[in-house]
Every structure is written in structure tokens, then in C-alpha cells.
Amino acid sequence: xxxxxxxxxxxASIITFYKTKSNGQNILLATSIVLISILSWxxxxxxxxxxxxxxxxxxxxxxxxxxxxLHLIFIVYAAFGKKELTLFNVGLSYYSLQxxxxxxxxxxHKSQKxxxxxxxxxxxxxxxxxxxxxxxxxxxKALEYNSEFNSKNFNCGINxxxxxxxxxxxxxxxxxxxxxxxxxDKEVGFKGVTxxxxxxxxxxxxxxxxxxxxxxILGFGKLFNVNLKENFKIPLRSSSVSEYWKKTHIxxxxxxxxxxxxxxxxxxxxxxxxxxxxxxxxxxILSGLWHGLYAGFLIWGLLNGIYLSTEFLLKKLGIHMHKLxxxxxxxxxxxxxxxxxxxxxxxxxxxxxxxxxxYESWSFNWESDVFAVLGNGWYLEQQFxxxxxxxxxxxxxxxxxxxxxxxxxxxxxxxxxxxxxxxxFLFGSFNDGAEFIxxxx
Amino acid sequence: MVNNKYILKRLNSVxxxxxxxxxxxxxxxxxxxxxxxWDSLNxxxxxQAIEQEFExxxxxxxxxxxxxxxxxxxxxxxxxxxxxx
Numbered sequence: 001x002x003x004x005x006x007x008x009x010x011x012a013s014i015i016t017f018y019k020t021k022s023n024g025q026n027i028l029l030a031t032s033i034v035l036i037s038i039l040s041w042x043x044x045x046x047x048x049x050x051x052x053x054x055x056x057x058x059x060x061x062x063x064x065x066x067x068x069x070l071h072l073i074f075i076v077y078a079a080f081g082k083k084e085l086t087l088f089n090v091g092l093s094y095y096s097l098q099x100x101x102x103x104x105x106x107x108x109h110k111s112q113k114x115x116x117x118x119x120x121x122x123x124x125x126x127x128x129x130x131x132x133x134x135x136x137x138x139x140x141k142a143l144e145y146n147s148e149f150n151s152k153n154f155n156c157g158i159n160x161x162x163x164x165x166x167x168x169x170x171x172x173x174x175x176x177x178x179x180x181x182x183x184x185d186k187e188v189g190f191k192g193v194t195x196x197x198x199x200x201x202x203x204x205x206x207x208x209x210x211x212x213x214x215x216x217i218l219g220f221g222k223l224f225n226v227n228l229k230e231n232f233k234i235p236l237r238s239s240s241v242s243e244y245w246k247k248t249h250i251x252x253x254x255x256x257x258x259x260x261x262x263x264x265x266x267x268x269x270x271x272x273x274x275x276x277x278x279x280x281x282x283x284x285i286l287s288g289l290w291h292g293l294y295a296g297f298l299i300w301g302l303l304n305g306i307y308l309s310t311e312f313l314l315k316k317l318g319i320h321m322h323k324l325x326x327x328x329x330x331x332x333x334x335x336x337x338x339x340x341x342x343x344x345x346x347x348x349x350x351x352x353x354x355x356x357x358x359y360e361s362w363s364f365n366w367e368s369d370v371f372a373v374l375g376n377g378w379y380l381e382q383q384f385x386x387x388x389x390x391x392x393x394x395x396x397x398x399x400x401x402x403x404x405x406x407x408x409x410x411x412x413x414x415x416x417x418x419x420x421x422x423x424x425f426l427f428g429s430f431n432d433g434a435e436f437i438x439x440x441x
Numbered sequence: 442m443v444n445n446k447y448i449l450k451r452l453n454s455v456x457x458x459x460x461x462x463x464x465x466x467x468x469x470x471x472x473x474x475x476x477x478x479w480d481s482l483n484x485x486x487x488x489q490a491i492e493q494e495f496e497x498x499x500x501x502x503x504x505x506x507x508x509x510x511x512x513x514x515x516x517x518x519x520x521x522x523x524x525x526x
Contacts, residue, residue: 108501108502109502242480242482246480246481257481258505261481262481262484262485262501262504262505263501265484265485265486266485266488266501266504269485269486269488269489269492270489272483272485272486272489275485275486276482276483276485276486280482308482312482
């Protein structure tokens with residue numbers, strides 16, 4: 001019954017935060033450490049140790065290199081160590097990037113003076129601990145809390161949390177049932193068209209899943225008057241790959257841009273095209289490997305780097321695309337690269353490629369090879385429900401701008417909240433318990 | 442002393458030429474966000490074009506700290522004055 005305990009601690013924390021005169025930051029830190037400890041005490045200890053190391057080693061270049069080295073030891077061990085010995089890894093890939101950002105700033109610029117408490121707040125604040133957003137050093141400095149109750153922030157927080165749960169339970173988790181049929185058993189030779197359609201749906205699912213998480217944690221932040229960084233800006237409407245990457249997992253891309261892309265393209269600016277292409281490829285290969293040391297992630301990163309470089313070079317040649325064609329190509333390219341993201345391993349990647357480019361795989365029957373597979377069998381009831389979900393997702397994407405605006409409103413809208421809650425009870429996928437995709441990284 | 446207005450005028454023509462947009466007009470308070478085409482991909486190429494125009498060289502963290510065109514002009518002015526002294 002951990003959920004009851006989590007909710008109890010959260011309520012106690014919010015009351016103490018607003019109703020007592022104790023230091024708000026201390027309350028948030030204590031709550032965060034307690035909540036993380038319940039999840040995994042090893043991870044709580046790890047974030048305290050690595051934050052301590054960052055505080056101690058941020059004031060000289062040699063020390064900062066040592067700090068990065070120590071962080072890398074933890075990261076590599078978490079990736080390759082035995083499962084029972086790596087229980088400290090929750091949130092590590094997110095907050096260690098924040099710490100490494102501070103070290104890199106010290107190495108390239110000047111010594112830094114972050115206090116242990118400010119760093120720990122940025123690293124362990126409980127809503128963002130498991131999956132970011134990743135903050136840049138200047139954003140760590142600007143991260144504020146305010147223990148004076150602000151009804152506007154509180155309302156906005158509630159709206160966003162409800163919106164996030166709706167996106168996750170109704171849209172993403174139900175979509176997961178469809179994509180999972182194809183991607184769970186990667187050895188089964190599904191038809192090329194089925195795999196490609198599933199990859200399109202997976203692109204939507206991944207966005208809904210991760211942006212739902214972002215809505216929920218930004219909502220929780222708002223309940224404590226903490227403004228966390230946005231991670232998405234409606235990316236599925238992008239008419240180019242570069243636009244897509246300006247609107248997806250913004251905090252990770254910003255971190256890589258500041259720490260790798262800008263320094264590389266600045267160093268090589270005398271030969272700008274070359275500098276930018278090298279910068280893009282490095283950034284996206286690192287982005288792929290950040291998700292895990294698997295061939296699939298590497299190919300995923302490399303493909304996105306190639307798309308972006310090609311698009312950049314075409315633009316330089318004065319070739320521009322019509323917005324609609326640009327949108328179709330962007331979604332197709334991104335979905336194709338996401339196949340490798342799902343595949344993870346080299347064998348699975350090869351299997352997908354074989355099925356897609358295999359001539360025989362393209363003689364298929366729409367009913368038995370596509371609809372029956374994606375619809376999880378031929379049970380009418382199930383088909384009807386999945387059909388409804390696809391219609392809901394389509395409507396959601398169509399009216400996303402307006403819905404997102406409503407979720408960021410500072411007024412509590414009873415209609416908005418009741419409709420979304422009702423939809424959660426009607427269509428919500430409660431039993432499946434699909435996790436937040438980005439918690440595994 | 443190099444005049445600020447003169448720098449702004451030359452900077453404006455570099456930016457127009459770089460983005461191939463004659464209608465662009467900048468002021469000291471203009472930021473990268475105000476110009477649609479000015480994104481992270483071409484940021485450093487634009488810096489290089491500005492360096493070439495004014496025959497100066499920026500430091501990486503100077504570039505990262507420019508908040509708007511005004512700060513860029515100030516930095517160019519300082520560098521130009523140092524060159525002429």
C-alpha cells in the first residue's frame with residue numbers, strides 16, 4: 001500500500017509547507033528525501049552523495065574533472081552492474097546530467113558556488129526526481145519556491161495534474177495495448193505495413209506518455225509554487241525534424257545543445273556547415289546513448305542526426321518544403337527512427353528492417369494481417385473500445401492547442417476537470433499498469 | 442570611439458544578408474527569439490559572420506551570455522575600441 005503512504009506524506013508536506021513558518025525549502029527537501037527513500041533508500045543515499053561531491057568539487061578545473069569521473073563511475077556501474085547492486089540508479093541519469101553541467105561550466109568558464117541545499121533541491125525535488133526535466137546551471141540558480149499560498153498556481157497545478165492523468169490513463173496506456181501487440185514479441189514476423197503502422201502509433205504513444213508525465217510533475221511543482229521547465233511544445237504538429245526537436249524532450253536537448261552542440265559549432269565556426277553537422281551528429285549520438293547502451297538507441301540517435309543534418313544542408317541550398325509535405329515526412333522519419341528505439345537490440349532492429357524491406361512481407365491481407373493484429377484479435381467488444389480510443393486520440397490531437405491552454409489556466413474549471421475525470425473512468429486503462437516510458441532511463 | 446548607431450546599422454545589414462530577408466529590422470532589445478529563422482542550429486554561423494564583418498573574435502562564454510542585440514553591440518564596441526587604441 002505504498003500509494004497510501006505517498007499520498008499521506010504528500011498531504012502532510014503541503015500542509016506544513018503553507019501552514020507553518022518553517023523554511024519551505026527544508027520541508028520540500030525533507031519530503032523529497034523521505035519519498036525517494038520509500039521508493040529506494042539506495043537512490044536517496046546516492047543523490048545525497050553525488051550532490052555532496054558536486055558541492056565540494058565545483059571550484060577548480062582539476063576537481064571538476066574528478067567530479068565528472070566519479071559521476072561516470074556511478075553511471076557506468078548502474079548500466080552494467082548486477083541488478084541487485086544497482087538499486088541506487090533511480091533518477092541517476094537525470095540529476096547526474098545536472099551535476100555534470102555544473103562541472104563543465106567550472107571547467108570551461110569559472111569556478112561555481114552552488115550551495116549543497118540548492119543543488120539538492122534541484123536534483124531531488126520529488127516531482128522531477130525520477131524523469132526530469134533536466135535543468136541547466138542557470139536554471140538551477142533560478143529555481144524558486146514560495147511558501148505563500150497562491151491560488152492561481154494551485155488551480156493551474158490541479159488542472160495540469162488531471163490533464164496529465166487523462167493523457168496517460170486514457171490515451172497513452174490504451175494506445176500501448178495496440179502497439180504492445182506488435183512490439184512486445186519482436187521475433188514474430190509481422191507484416192511490414194503492420195510494423196510501420198505500429199511505429200506511427202508508438203510515436204504518438206511515446207509523446208502522450210512522456211508529456212503526460214511532464215504535465216503531472218509540472219502540476220505538482222505548481223502546487224508548491226515551483227515553476228519547472230516545460231519539456232514539450234506540441235511537437236506532433238512540426239513541419240520539419242528541426243522543429244520537432246525544438247519541441248520534444250526540450251530539457252535534454254537544451255542540455256546537450258549547451259554542453260556539446262554550441263561548443264563544437266563555436267570551435268568549428270570558421271567552417272560553419274562542417275561544424276554544425278559534426279555538432280548535430282555528436283549531440284544526437286549522445287542523446288541516443290543517454291537512453292541506454294544499446295545498438296537500437298545508437299541507430300535512433302544517428303538517424304535523427306542524419307535527418308537533421310540533411311534538412312539543414314537542404315535549407316542552406318535554398319530548398320524549402322511545403323508545410324504539409326514537411327509534416328508528413330517528419331512524422332514518417334521520426335516514426336521510422338522510433339522503431340530502433342523500441343527494438344533496443346541489434347537483432348530486433350535487423351528483424352524489423354528485414355520485415356519492412358522484405359518483398360514477401362508486402363503481400364498481406366488488411367483484415368487478418370493488420371486490423372486483427374493491431375486490434376488485438378477479433379473480439380468485437382475489444383475492437384469497438386480500441387476504435388473509440390483511436391477516435392479520442394484523433395480528437396485530442398486535433399484540439400490539443402485548446403486543451404493544453406485549458407490545462408494551463410489559472411482558474412479551476414469544473415467542466416474541464418469533470419469531463420476529463422469522467423473519460424478516465426469510462427475509458428481509462430487501470431489494470432494494464434503500463435509504466436511511464438521515461439522512468440527507465 | 443565607434444558609434445553604437447553605426448554598429449547597429451552594420452549589424453542589421455549582416456543579419457539581413459545572413460537570413461536573406463530584406464525586411465528584417467533589429468533594435469538593441471531584439472533577441473534571437475524575435476527572429477524566426479535565428480535558432481540554435483545557425484547561431485554560431487551568424488556569430489562567425491558578425492566576427493568577419495567587424496574583424497573581431499568573441500570568446501565562447503561571451504557569446505553564450507549575449508542576452509540581446511544591445512549586449513552584442515556593447516561587446517563589438519569594446520573590441521573595436523581596443524583595436525583602434
